[in-house]
Amino acid sequence: MNLPFSSDAAPATFLIGGAGAGKTELALNLSVFKSSRYGGSTLIDLDIVNPFFRVRKLREEVEALGVKVICPGDRVVSGDIPALPPAAWGALEAPGQAVVCDIGGGEPGLRPLGRMKDIAAARGANVFFVINPFRPGFTSPGELAESFRHMCGLSAMQVTHLVANPNLSGETSVELFREGLAMVQDFAGKTGLPLAFAVVASELAGKLGVAIEGLPGFYSSGDLDVFVLERYWSVPWHFGVVR
């Protein structure tokens, strides 16, 4: 598959969007995918918002897969202070290495990105705005448009593509996925921005008719490009939902 955003031998990719849009899971998967495709990649953890579900928590796991992780130094790695790792700038300036930047969601997470606006433009970076239309603030066309406008302004980045990530976690059905996807496609039509791909959990991919050969990976589902995820978060409380 020759997707427009991956034709570059060493693309830089910024993932922005609302809190809880699925950026971190996507960043982990994209960086692993790029590592296998380009023989290495760099994943930059710029999340200064979410205290727990951050790339740095899985550093050892993804580094074993050929991904170099850049995150705040050891002394502040478990903190909630807005410490951006200086090595991030070096990685973005260095040619020849695929780079994925995971940004904290919402207003406080996006604001520091302004500092990277120029370097991203110089690098010709792809800026993906990730949308889950089942998250508060994105559940209607009006809300989605307003949140998009507001968050793009905060980040000071020029969004190049939209990414659809319609899901209700483990309760995502094919019908729900298609309903959410249609909303993002409609929004893409209104903005004129290309929809780069849709994110699909591996357990849903089969139901969408996707023949998976390896995870994570890009596949086709009809005329839709999908990126099928490997689940890297494994949490001890996942099983026992008490109702």
Next chain:
Amino acid sequence: MAKVLMKGNEAIGEAAVLAGCRYYFGYPITPQSELPAYLAKRLPEVDGVFVQAESEVAAINMVYGSGSAGARVMTSSSSPGISLKQEGISYIAGAEVPCLIVNVMRGGPGLGNIAPAQSDYWQSTRGGGHGDYRTIVLAPNSVQEMADMTITGFDLSDRFRNPVLLLSDGVLGQMMEPVNLPEPHDYNINSKKWALGYRGSDKNERNLCSSIFLDNDELEEHNWHLYQKYQVITDLFSKGEYKDFAVEEHLCDDAEIILVGYGIISRILKTVVEKCRKRGIKAGLVRPKVLWPFPTAVFERLAKTASQFLVVEMSCGQMVEDVKLSVDGKKPVFFFGRTGGTVPSDFEILNEVDKLVRPD
């Protein structure tokens, strides 16, 4: 209403709005900051009031004032911030003012860290402030319950004219799950005859909400009145209409070892119980959903059938004391805890069970 994918902190915020809460006063602190952030945007949409106070102490006193005026009002914080609120909570309990207080626990003592913990059990259930008072303490274990118990919390608070504490932790606050939000409640701020400014036709005297009783006899009378109210609440939760709400049992009927945990730990313990059963170990789970009043009767009953209890907490051992008091020495009660922000894995808890049931 269609399901949405929400963080626990967000679910509390939306549920509060749906419960008729129009006043929130708080101060940011990780890992609960999404809650005030959500309400800062949401409350103005429903003509509500959001104030980021200058401190937690100021916020809890704003809650005191708004609750006294009959409003459904909420504040939230995480452990160190809840410590700061304790004086105000004591005043609110003394003056019998309803309100909902949310604690999204993090590691302590002191500044600790921002990771999840359950080490505020004593503070929550014993009352961290001064005087003879109690707060009703609810312990959700899912994002759905964060929403549901927020609404229940407001209802209980109004019914008993008592502060209710929603005790969650950083994991529950930050994790995302699908939520079915309830329908909005109608709430009339002028429905409480005791409240300041009540304008009912049958009311001519001014109301007063205060916790000061300078006369010894008056204060003693007030304290016994509060005590009797707490007894009524305890009875309703132990054998009355809230009995089933207060506790959840899972596979306890034939259990030889009872695992006990609240909040996020209870979900891990459910996994452990399933794994134990597959290995032929008769394990069961007791999950207190209400921490005060503590569901003592369940432990009294199970102490007759089970051989031993294992309490698991993200602390050095706090709720285990209530379990021991309830079991009353009839069966051994063991403890396993992780602290400092580490959530124990099902694997390491299973190891502890193995040590107890297969000591060889």
